Amino acid sequence: MTIATQRLKSGRDGSALRWYLGIAGASVIWWLAYGQLIAFSEWATTLFPVDRQSHTGEAIAFFFYDVPKVLLLLTGIVFVTGVLRSWFSPEKTRALLAGRRQIFGYPMAAALGVLTPFCSCSSVPLFIGFVSAGIPLGVTFSFLIAGPMVGPVGLGLLYGLVGWKIATIYLVFGFTIATIAGWALGKMRLERYLQAWVRDINAGPAGDLPRSGRVLPTG
Structure with missing residues (x-):
């Protein structure tokens, strides 16, 4: 095996390792963000001058909970779908x-x-x-x-x-x-x-x- 071939193989292995580490890190961040949705919605609702138990307070809390949730789900699912599509042509x-x-x-x-x-x-x-x-x-x-x-x-x-x-x-x-x-x-x-x-x-x-x-x- 020549030096050029070894360098090419080493570069590919390094790129694959960075890819896997990036996926693992992104998965951890995604999971942590998903687990804090309720706390985030409650905190965001307190920024508005409304009673939390009122209909307006419930609507604001629901908005700040559901919108990030759907966006996180779409992000994760679209990525997994892309991986599946690369396997199932x-x-x-x-x-x-x-x-x-x-x-x-x-x-x-x-x-x-x-x-x-x-x-x-x-x-x-x-x-x-x-x-x-x-x-x-x-x-x-x-x-x-x-x-x-x-x-x-x-x-x-x-x-x-x-x-x-x-x-x-x-x-x-x-x-x-x-x-x-x-x-x-x-x-x-x-x-x-x-x-x-x-x-x-x-x-x-x-x-x-x-x-x-x-x-x-x-x-």
């Missing part, structure tokens, strides 16, 4: 679903829809990519239904605002609805309504993950 998601039996495809597609943070603008290319990769329409619809309904951002906000019980109920119902709806749409055999160019389009490679290469039955 559309190609890898398509590869995970390709070659699966439909009985496992529906719940797996719904689970990937919950985990993968693809926005609504990605729905059309994802739909075309899934169909051209041989993934049945029912499985594709399970993924597309679960994504907007139970995305990681909405689920994280719901957990932070109303607690884990409501968030868990929402997750279970959203996952179940996406799975059943995809199964029902698959039984309707809607492939005949697809445009020919959608079926014939070449989706390209499905990523680094292995796939069987066979087209699943649509029934």
Whole structure:
């Protein structure tokens, strides 16, 4: 190994270490700030010449508690979503679903829809990519239904605002609805309504993950 290569590797290791330390420090700061929201709202309310027990005092306290809370939740969730998106690319998601039996495809597609943070603008290319990769329409619809309904951002906000019980109920119902709806749409055999160019389009490679290469039955 040459000196230049050693320096390059050392620089990369140093950058990664600073990155991890920065993430750990930011997480600690985020957690401490989140834990002081009530104290901050109470202190901010005392700056106004109003009775704390009045409706105006309650409204001010609520404002100074809820606004920073939502901003902190959005900051944390958007960062985690970005990390998830770097792991779950559309190609890898398509590869995970390709070659699966439909009985496992529906719940797996719904689970990937919950985990993968693809926005609504990605729905059309994802739909075309899934169909051209041989993934049945029912499985594709399970993924597309679960994504907007139970995305990681909405689920994280719901957990932070109303607690884990409501968030868990929402997750279970959203996952179940996406799975059943995809199964029902698959039984309707809607492939005949697809445009020919959608079926014939070449989706390209499905990523680094292995796939069987066979087209699943649509029934």
